[in-house]
Amino acid sequence: MTQREPLESSEGSSRSAVQDELLECLQTVASCHDRATTAESLTAGLPLEQGRLTPGVFPRAASRAGLSARLVKSRLVQLNPALFPVVLLLEPGRACVLLGLDLKARKARVIFPELGDAESEVALDGLQASYSGQAIYVRPRFHFDARGPEVNRQRSRHWFWGVIRENRKLYRDVIAGSVMINLFAVAMPLFVLNVYDRVVPNHATETLWVLAIGIFVVLCFDLALRLMRNAFVDLAASRADVKLSSSIMARVLGLRMEARPASTGSFAATLQSFESVRAFIGSATVVALVDLPFVLMFAGIIALIGPPLVIPVLVGIVFVLLYALAAQGKLHELSETTWRVSAQRNATLVESVSQLETVKTLRAESRIQGIWEKASAYLSRTAAQLRLVSSSVSSVALWAQHSVAVCVIIIGVYQIIEGNLTQGGLIAAYLLSSRAMAPISQAAALLAQYHQSSTALQSLNGVMERPVERPEGKAFVSRPVIRGEIRFDKVSLRYPEQENEALRDVSLTIQAGEKVALLGRIGCGKTTLNKLVLGLYEPTAGAVMIDGVDLRQFDPIQLRRQIGYVPQDVSLFYGTLRENIVAGGGAEGVDDEALLRAIRLSGLEHLVNTHPQGVDLPVGERGQALSGGQRQSVAVARALVHDPQVLLLDEPTSSMDHTSEEAFKANLKSFARAKTMIVVTHRTSLLSLVDRIIVIDAGRVVADGPRDKVVEALRKGQIGRAR
Template identity: 85%
Template structure:
């Protein structure tokens, strides 16, 4: 019986290697424009669909190769030849590169991904039949070098304001709509003025109906413009939200490990604070800021009706602005304090939930409950103070608005008695005074929300400025295949906030196909060597090389594609067994045969065969539905499923029983033929898998030699400790 018949893959379609035509088209165009681009560098971290690049994320992939891309809806004959080569989206879900188009001969030169880089001449009519109507123009961005002096205008685009600026056309329409809306606001006071001063005294009902019809038309246009303005603000905010959320998550996933924050819960709270920024830029109340300049226009019209009437309006505006500015410092301080306390409380929550079993077994509920209640009490007091100051600003603005209206009426009555003002003029001035004070009140009400959003934006700025593994503009060497030679050249490593080096001047060479065990006391630096080899950390001195190439020159995703890693602490994701084994599939894809082979070697075949759902059985959050040994077997399976040339196994059988360990050893001996194998272990039973042993102590290699000789030296106590 074949291996595939031994194992039940469970329900679901068979997985096969993914052929991504759109990605290959992008690589072809990148090569034309002399831009180095590997599949891993273009697609790493992007939301692919079934392992394939989609038109929606094509521009993001192109930007990684120093290219700009724009999708256009156009007939084939209307495409701009000056922008060739371009990508043609074909039906169904296929793509090709359009190199040239000859309308006279009705022929086109294209590159089909399945034919490599060879150009093919096809008929225009046949190409038109399969053309979906969409094409992607791809052009190179100009690259500045060290000879180009920097000027302020060429500063890199801000991650937040740059995205908001992309919607400037929508905001331009919002401003234009606000101008017209504020001009329409004058219509109602003028309507009342004319009715009281001209229609009523003269009983001119015909004029009344004409004025009423005119004001009704104005009100209808005003309603339409307000609805459109709010829709445009929401549209601009939603567009920005999608891009900003994507860029924040991409930044988080791309962080270098040494830049990772100390607290996961606090970091999560920082990322969640983007919600307040999104709410602020998407709030329809923000359009009140656009209305602020028109306060002067309303004041000028009031002055034309009756100069003394404008005095209360100006005094009210100054009073509200002075109080709002006085509250600025307190609002900023309270907003920052509230954010910090909220982040600390969230850190306690996340830490408690992730270690709930440990909390219960150690009876630590009381300590954590006390910490939570202290943070909650302080947060409650601070939030109450913030709400009090914020509401006081709004209340003062509302009080000023009503007071201004009363003062306008009082002054207006005296003006009417003196014969300097009509009743219609007084009512019009009253309406205009309310209209003039409304934007001031709304702007004052935004202060608290502004400070919360400003504090959140500052914290997010700190996140976006952290170093990432793949900085923009950096190019990597393409290493689709490696032999498996490993060399640590005078490597030292010190973790962030650590007081001493984890590794000190380590020089080790491991030949391709060699099998090596790393032995040593707890905390001596064995796992640190693995993390350096994976590129998770950068050495503070020296270099790590694979096939004589410094791994810092290799794309981190491509580097890890060649390395199968089993960590000490196994982390599984919510989903099925299949999802966890293929978690790092990326764009290269894995067929069922490779997955079943990895399952067989890891020892998961018994679980898969006995479960009715096969490889689609759920594992629960963090793999809580599996035992410790089963979780470890899943980690082994996903390390082997891509058939890497290098295997790093850190205590791979620490949670397994003797029978499971022996089965794993037997499977690994056959699977690991010709591969470079590095095992970190405290179990002597695993030493039969290796031919060479490295002994590490206090971050230094204190012994290196054939297995039997080193084991004998250890038994006799002939290997000392590092100085």
């Protein structure tokens, strides 16, 4: 592992880029199966630990290369040779690729990440000594193409139900346990029946103790099964929760900018609605649904005890189901309305808190308070109606359960008088009627929760169906290094829900290493050009080319690794200065030397040197602990820390003072000597950084030429407006 010069901080800690052996092993195995991969494409958006892949995340990374992976615990000599190559997890925290075993010669063929792709032959005993006991089988998935008949093509797995289906073995055990629990439920009524009909009349105390011991054993088994059933249901729910939450967040972070929601607060409320879906797939719901089919079994046993006694049970079941079905429409309408109002109110809250300073300076508290109170009042009324309808279903179900019990007793008394039923049979039928009606009551009570979860699931389906930057199965061109030539070929772009085009038939070429300034009025399309180069948006017409390759063929993560971008509006994350500068470090990490260089070039050196916490100083939420100029310097450091080949600077000094700007210009001239640079600015002082000026108006290029000539033409008013 390469040692790098440490960066001094307040804690005297040192940080350096680390080798990700597990990721390199995955790339080696992918290469063995003829799968072309890059580190960026495999790890983009995955939760790495200290910049490295973990065994738990390994299968998700492998799936991006068209591979399936499974973590197993096995002795080294018991690994299946048919599944080689296999990734071995070594101690401590290391990995290698096992290619083959020769048990007779006690040798193993392996590839160690630090040796590249070179095979090594090592002693089996030595490998076993460092083997952790865990390995990862990695196999290629079969790829269906357009030639396969439709019936043979793999169906795309639903993001929610597909994950639930993965736990079908656990749910199978839950169903098996429920069968036994419901069979055990018959034991208590039968115990009571025999006690009243046989033990009490005959004073058979020995029989009583035998029956009591038997029912006690049954109750113990029933308790154990209930605990196991709840544990299995919760285990399945927790497994699904982790995978579903991860997939939702990955989808959100991977959204194309065209699919970005109009309101952040409303979108956040949509994502939070997953809580209701998660609650619905919990133990209470699953248990209630699993118990439903056994209602017929209990009704059948009641009919065996006394046929007339089953009539009130059947009538009660039908009555509760009809009432629940009648309330369904209203419950669905109220659930949907409640969700929409709640999302709108949450949007108001997020927008107000995020712009609290603006609210105060504009004295807009009254207006926002009014909007909040109107939404809260409407939400309160709607939620009250929802609770009323929901509680009425539960109350009617409970009333029906008690009424059925009373009717069973009344009919049973007449049956006893006529000699068709014993007292024990009546008590047993009474107990069974309550047991038969309980699942119906629980299912009816779950209706309101079902509609809330159904509404939430529909809204989440909308999120999961939005287009993403890296759709599954799409192959990208691997370009780890670019020269920086940028070409726009008749490019037009219209933003979503906008009538006018932001760019119209733009054609221009920026050579590798060229320094260009974009000038123009506000809203003319300068920033839009930068966003197209970054791949944040796709042109509605034409093509953007990097080094002669259409931008849409590049992996977005790999492309942006080569581009340093300073946005016009700087956004920082809650955390430290270091975390904000290396926020996009990715799998390759950021060494301390690069971090120090970026801090020096951006003008943050004085701040870091004079602050007690150095690079670990907290910046506050959205960077509120820093001044506007300091936040802009952090954005500059972000753009420079990876030493990119292309620099996109959008008003990079708008918040800087004259001294800071001059220092930044001097540093940038030296740093960007061989790099492609595009500067969007309204400051003439920055024009000394460029050799060429492009003037844009109303989405069109109206002037393009050497800096001095274009400046002179602008001064004389020789450049007109776009038509």
